[in-house]
Amino acid sequence: MQAVSTQVVNDLFWLFFWPAVGVAVLVFVWMGYAMVKFRARPGQPDPKDAPVAGQIPAHRGSRKVEVTWTVIPTVIVLFLAAVSIGPLNFLWNPPPGEHLTVRVEAYQWAWDFVYPEGFKTLNELRVPMGQPVVLDVRSRDVIHAFYVPDFALKTDAVPGQPTVMWFNATKTGTYRAQCAEYCGLAHARMLATVVVMEPAAFEQWRAERARGVA
Amino acid sequence: MACDVAKPERSEFAEKLLHWLTTTNHKEIGILYTLTGLIFFVVAGAAALLIRAQLATPEGTVVSADVFNSLFTLHGLTMVFLAGMPIISGFANYLVPLQIGAKDLPFPRINALSFWLIPTGGIILFSGLLTGRGPDMGWTLYAPYSSGAGVGLARPAADLALLGLLFLGASSIATSINFLTMILRMRAPTMGLRMPLFTWSVLVTVFLLLLAMPVLTAGLAMLYLDLTLHTGFFNPALGGDPVLWQHLFWFFGHPEVYILILPSFGIVSEVIPVFSRRPIFGYWAMAGAIASIGLISYIVWVHHMFTTSVPQSLKTIMMLTTYLVGVPTGIKIFNWLATLWNGKLHFKTPMLFALGLVSMFTIGGITGIFLASIPLDIPLQDTYFVVAHFHYVLFGGTILGFFAGLYFWFPKMTGRMYHEGLGKLHFALTLIGFNMTFWPMHELGMAGMPRRIATYSADTGWGPLNLVATVGAFMLGLAQLVMMANFLRSRKHGRPAGSNPWGASGLEWTVSSPPPPHNFDGVPVVTEAPGESHHKSPGGGAFMRRLLGK
Numbered sequence: 001m002q003a004v005s006t007q008v009v010n011d012l013f014w015l016f017f018w019p020a021v022g023v024a025v026l027v028f029v030w031m032g033y034a035m036v037k038f039r040a041r042p043g044q045p046d047p048k049d050a051p052v053a054g055q056i057p058a059h060r061g062s063r064k065v066e067v068t069w070t071v072i073p074t075v076i077v078l079f080l081a082a083v084s085i086g087p088l089n090f091l092w093n094p095p096p097g098e099h100l101t102v103r104v105e106a107y108q109w110a111w112d113f114v115y116p117e118g119f120k121t122l123n124e125l126r127v128p129m130g131q132p133v134v135l136d137v138r139s140r141d142v143i144h145a146f147y148v149p150d151f152a153l154k155t156d157a158v159p160g161q162p163t164v165m166w167f168n169a170t171k172t173g174t175y176r177a178q179c180a181e182y183c184g185l186a187h188a189r190m191l192a193t194v195v196v197m198e199p200a201a202f203e204q205w206r207a208e209r210a211r212g213v214a
Numbered sequence: 215m216a217c218d219v220a221k222p223e224r225s226e227f228a229e230k231l232l233h234w235l236t237t238t239n240h241k242e243i244g245i246l247y248t249l250t251g252l253i254f255f256v257v258a259g260a261a262a263l264l265i266r267a268q269l270a271t272p273e274g275t276v277v278s279a280d281v282f283n284s285l286f287t288l289h290g291l292t293m294v295f296l297a298g299m300p301i302i303s304g305f306a307n308y309l310v311p312l313q314i315g316a317k318d319l320p321f322p323r324i325n326a327l328s329f330w331l332i333p334t335g336g337i338i339l340f341s342g343l344l345t346g347r348g349p350d351m352g353w354t355l356y357a358p359y360s361s362g363a364g365v366g367l368a369r370p371a372a373d374l375a376l377l378g379l380l381f382l383g384a385s386s387i388a389t390s391i392n393f394l395t396m397i398l399r400m401r402a403p404t405m406g407l408r409m410p411l412f413t414w415s416v417l418v419t420v421f422l423l424l425l426a427m428p429v430l431t432a433g434l435a436m437l438y439l440d441l442t443l444h445t446g447f448f449n450p451a452l453g454g455d456p457v458l459w460q461h462l463f464w465f466f467g468h469p470e471v472y473i474l475i476l477p478s479f480g481i482v483s484e485v486i487p488v489f490s491r492r493p494i495f496g497y498w499a500m501a502g503a504i505a506s507i508g509l510i511s512y513i514v515w516v517h518h519m520f521t522t523s524v525p526q527s528l529k530t531i532m533m534l535t536t537y538l539v540g541v542p543t544g545i546k547i548f549n550w551l552a553t554l555w556n557g558k559l560h561f562k563t564p565m566l567f568a569l570g571l572v573s574m575f576t577i578g579g580i581t582g583i584f585l586a587s588i589p590l591d592i593p594l595q596d597t598y599f600v601v602a603h604f605h606y607v608l609f610g611g612t613i614l615g616f617f618a619g620l621y622f623w624f625p626k627m628t629g630r631m632y633h634e635g636l637g638k639l640h641f642a643l644t645l646i647g648f649n650m651t652f653w654p655m656h657e658l659g660m661a662g663m664p665r666r667i668a669t670y671s672a673d674t675g676w677g678p679l680n681l682v683a684t685v686g687a688f689m690l691g692l693a694q695l696v697m698m699a700n701f702l703r704s705r706k707h708g709r710p711a712g713s714n715p716w717g718a719s720g721l722e723w724t725v726s727s728p729p730p731p732h733n734f735d736g737v738p739v740v741t742e743a744p745g746e747s748h749h750k751s752p753g754g755g756a757f758m759r760r761l762l763g764k
Contacts, residue, residue, distance in 0.1 A: 012589050020580045027547060027576045031569065034554035035561075038490070044558055049743065050491040051719035056408045057493035058743035065552070066499045066545070073544040077537040080583060084533065087589040092526055108364050141364035143356055143456060145521060145596060149662025152593040154521050158457060159358060160450030161523035176674070180596040180664040182352050184359055184366040185279055188667035 002150040002175065002196075004168040008087045009152035015083055019076060091153070094134050094166040100127070101134040106144035106157035106179070109186040117210035123192045125177065127169060128202035134166045145181035148194055154180055169196040238322035239731055243329050244308030245627065248620075250332055251300035256694075258292035261285045263691050266651070270684035272672040282668035283350040284368065288340070290353025291375065294474065295382045296336045298608070301616055302477045303328070303389055306416045308627060310393065312722035312729060313410045315402030315738040320395045324388050331385035339378025342371025349375035352666060354467070357448030357459035361440035369441075376438045383431040390423035402721065404740050407501075410720045411494065414501045415480025418508040419473050425512070426469040433462035457522055464515035472511045474608060475575075476504055478615020479546060482568040485618050486550055488718045489565035490557030496549040503542035503549075510539050520591045529588060536586040543579050547572060562716075563637030567618035570645055574610025578603055581656065596666075599659025605652045617644070617697070624701065625715045629727040630708030636700040643693030650686025654679040 001007040049058040102125065103114040114120040127133045137146050139157035146165065147154040155165040179190035197205065237243060265285050268274040277285065307325070311318055319325045342349050347368040351360040355376075359367060397417045401409065409417070437459065439445040446452025448459045487494045494500060516524055516532035550572050559565070581603040585591050594600060617640075624632050663676050670676050714723040721738055722729070 009589055009593060012587065013584075016584055016587065016590065020583065024576060024580055027551065028573060030551050031554070031573060034551065034557075035559060035569070038554055038557050038559050040491075040558045040560050046491050046717075047556070047558060049493050050558075051488055051493070051717060052743075053714045053717075053719060053723040054721055054738070055719055055741045055743055056405075056746070057487065057497075057719050058746050059497065060493040061496035061499065061549075061552075066496050066549075069548045070541060070545060073541050077540045077583070080587060081534050081537045084587040084589055085530075088530070091589055091592065108366065142359035147593075147596075147662070147664065149593065154592050154595060156522045158523045159363070160455075161457065163523050176662065178662070178664055178667075182283075182356070182359075182666040184350070184364060185283065187283075188279060188669050 002169060002171050002173070003152075004170060005091060006150065006152045007170075008090055012084065012087050016080060019080070094164070095132055097132075099132045099134045099166070101136055102127070104135050104137045104146055104157065105140060106138070106146065106190075107140040108142065108184055109179070109190040111146070111177075111190070111192045113192075115206065115209070117206070119209045119212065121209075124195060125192060126195045126197060126202060126205060128199040129169050129172050129196050130199065132166055132168045134164060137163045137165060142183050143181050144179045144183050144190065146177060146192075147180035148175055148177045150175040151194075156181055169194075172196045172198060236326070238318070238326045240307045240311050240318045240322070240325065241627075241729065241731075243325055244304045244306075246304075246329055247300045247307055247332070248304030250329075250336075251297050251304055252698075254292050254296035254300065254336060258289050258297055259691055259694065261289040261292070263687055265289060266684040266687040268668065269670075269680050271681065272670055272674070272677045274669055277668075279668035280347065280350065280368075283352075283666075284343075284348030284371070286666055287349050287352050287375075291339065291349070291379070292336075293608075294353060294470070295379065296332065296339070298474045298612060299382070299386065300332050302419070302474070303332075305412075305477060305481070305616075305619055305623075306393060306419075309623065309722060310397065310413050310416050311400075312725070312733055313413045313720050314397065314400065314405060315721050315734060315740070316396060316400040317733050319392050320400065321392050325392055328385045328389040328392070331381050331388075335378040335381030335385065337378075338381060339375050341378075342368065342374040345371060347371050351375075354463060355434075355437065355459070356463075357437065357440070357456045358450065358454075361437055361448045361459075362444075363449050363451065373438065373441055376434050376441070380431060380434050380438075383427050383434065386423050386427045387431070390420040390427070393417075393420040394424065402738050402740055408497075408740075410480075411483035411497070411500055411504075412477070412480035415476040415483070415504050418504050419476045422469040422473050422476075422508050422511065426466040426473070429462055430466035430470075433459060433466070436462075457519070457524065460519050460522060461515070464518045465512075467518065468515040469508075469511045471604075471607070472507055475611045475615075476507065478571060478612045478619070479504065481615045481619035481622070482550065482571050483546075484718070484720070485564045485568040485622050486553050486572075488622075488716050489560045489562060489568075490554050491560075491717075492553060492557040494549065495552035495555070496545075499545055500549050503545045506542045507539060510535060510542070514539060517586060517591070520588050521595050533586060533588050537583075540579065540583055540586075547576055547579070562621075563632070563634060563641060564618045564622035564716075566638065566641045567614050567621065570641065571611055571614040571618065574606055574614060574645075574648070578606030578610050581606065593662075594659055596664055597659035598655040598663045598665055601665050602652050602655035602659060605655070609648060609652070614644075617641075620697075620701075622716070623722075624704070625708075625711030626722060626727045626729070628705050628708070629711055630704055630706075631711050631715065632704040632708060633700050636696055640693055640696040640700065643689060643696065647686050647688075647690030647693055651683050651690055652686075654683050654686075658683075 105112040111123050112120050113125045137155050137157045139159040144157040151167045155163045175194040177192040177194050268276040349371040350368045436447040440447050446454040448454045448456050514536045517536045658679050711727045713726050
């Protein structure tokens with residue numbers, strides 16, 4: 001996995017996946033079976049309670065059955081909501097302590113990444129591997145969204161309302177980032193890369209860039 | 215003299231035209247609504263095909279980014295406001311008075327006004343195209359891009375789109391009052407609350423419209439003022455709040471989703487019992503599920519805003535409420551399936567589309583359960599996964615339901631049967647084309663493809679699945695020509711239908727096809743099945759009666 005968040009979201013996804021497949025199979029098999037088993041046969045008379053024009057149809061149903069398929073789905077959805085809470089706390093709250101915080105400034109149609117030392121990079125976010133990195137995401141004009149699919153993370157860049165996103169990358173490499181909130185003409189070209197570096201290499205790069213500013 | 219011969223011929227056409235321009239009869243207005251909706255459905259569908267053509271390959275060059283942005287804006291706005299809602303109004307206008315035993319709506323002239331506001335608003339909405347640039351802010355009209363912040367907003371197309379939408383909103387509000395009054399006050403005296411489920415769905419839908427549409431209207435007015443007078447409601451540079459727009463929009467927008475789908479649920483709840491030759495299973499559970507979906511739809515809107523700056527507490531609450539929607543939705547699916555049990559199933563075209571809805575909507579519902587979970591929504595929000603999800607709901611649900619209803623009531627509206635073979639061909643092509651188009655989008659979304667991008671580079675690897683989706687979309691487009699050919703042909707040359715070709719139960723099937731202008735001679739009487747008395751019905755029925763009186 002490329003980041004801890006990727007793992008967390010991935011695990012949750014599979015927790016949802018199998019109950020989802022179960023429900024889909026139930027519905028499709030139930031429907032398919034009924035379509036074959038209860039298809040009209042030549043000469044078969046209509047059931048006794050078949051519709052009659054202008055007549056309110058007879059009551060048909062069972063309270064026990066209705067209660068069953070009210071209660072069981074309620075339990076399932078509450079379970080799925082409950083298991084979402086843990087990952088949510090993880091994704092929303094950076095771990096305590098001091099972390100590298102990069103200010104992300106979005107504008108039509110590019111990204112500035114501003115480091116604590118004051119230097120900035122254009123459309124390229126460099127971060128160290130294995131350390132939490134906090135992004136302070138802002139916009140200068142309209143709403144954008146900073147989206148890194150490989151980290152399973154996204155947050156809107158709302159003008160006037162900073163948002164926070166954090167991640168801990170676990171593999172070095174170059175990852176794609178893209179604006180995910182439609183923002184006008186060149187929205188599709190509002191791309192960036194996230195470069196995850198070995199911590200030592202990152203610190204060296206950072207020091208060099210910081211000196212360049214000073 | 216030649217003039218004398220030509221004149222009466224012209225005046226006959228003119229008279230017919232004048233009749234359709236001034237009619238206040240609910241059935242004729244219903245037909246006007248449906249045809250208008252279908253015309254815009256073709257327009258919005260054509261926009262979708264251009265979108266798919268552009269995305270078929272990486273670095274597509276079919277249209278420019280500018281044109282692409284206005285294509286997806288017009289596709290969304292048109293499908294929701296000018297195709298979906300008018301077609302629903304068409305069904306509701308034509309059928310509800312017949313189903314409840316009324317002669318017309320309580321305010322027929324307001325009803326005519328409601329209809330004529332639709333093409334008026336539609337023309338205004340599209341008129342920006344005359345300037346060479348169509349509206350380009352997406353159907354969600356997100357501020358502050360839509361209110362003029364940043365660069366590039368297509369003006370005056372944006373202003374005109376907002377004005378057009380205000381007309382459409384006024385139409386919906388008037389319609390909702392008309393229908394609410396009719397359904398609550400004008401039912402046949404012996405009917406009580408045992409209304410056909412389509413009428414139930416319309417009742418809940420107009421409640422939703424009446425409460426949601428004014429909120430959108432207020433928001434649209436503020437957005438329009440922002441654009442023209444720089445009032446700054448949604449512009450942070452002027453002290454406004456862009457997220458406020460999202461609250462207003464989705465407070466309307468989420469109920470809107472149910473406004474679009476509940477009538478189709480109602481249609482399917484009429485079709486499945488008829489072609490199963492059994493009553494619906496769990497009538498009160500079905501009516502109750504429609505009503506509770508309607509209620510819950512007001513308290514889930516922040517699930518469209520899980521990646522915004524909204525406080526975590528509100529997001530968490532709306533995640534929980536969103537999960538609750540799954541319960542009544544599941545009840546509906548299970549009751550439809552139970553209705554099939556021990557039935558005698560006839561697979562005519564309306565039944566095929568109804569079962570198509572049950573299965574495709576199930577998939578859309580299941581992906582909705584994924585998106586309701588905030589940790590899963592964060593990566594999937596605004597990607598093609600969401601596009602896939604809502605097309606399984608709005609095409610797999612709403613539109614397949616429309617098709618079921620069109621085939622089911624076509625004989626009632628025209629007096630003639632459609633061609634069954636062509637109907638089945640339409641169904642098969644639609645189902646295959648639909649799944650080919652939208653199934654791959656789940657995977658594209660999980661691979662990180664954002665929605666509303668005019669192009670993508672080859673190294674993303676999104677090319678092949680996009681090509682499949684495009685081929686599917688063109689198949690889906692062609693399939694609709696089969697339906698149109700079928701209806702155009704059958705309207706004149708179909709087999710005469712008689713008053714009740716399906717052996718259905720509603721009051722609309724007791725009158726001739728097409729029904730006489732005044733619908734019923736005298737006040738119609740609904741009877742009860744032998745040994746039944748709905749006035750003594752237990753449980754849900756008693757509760758509903760207490761709630762609504764009668």
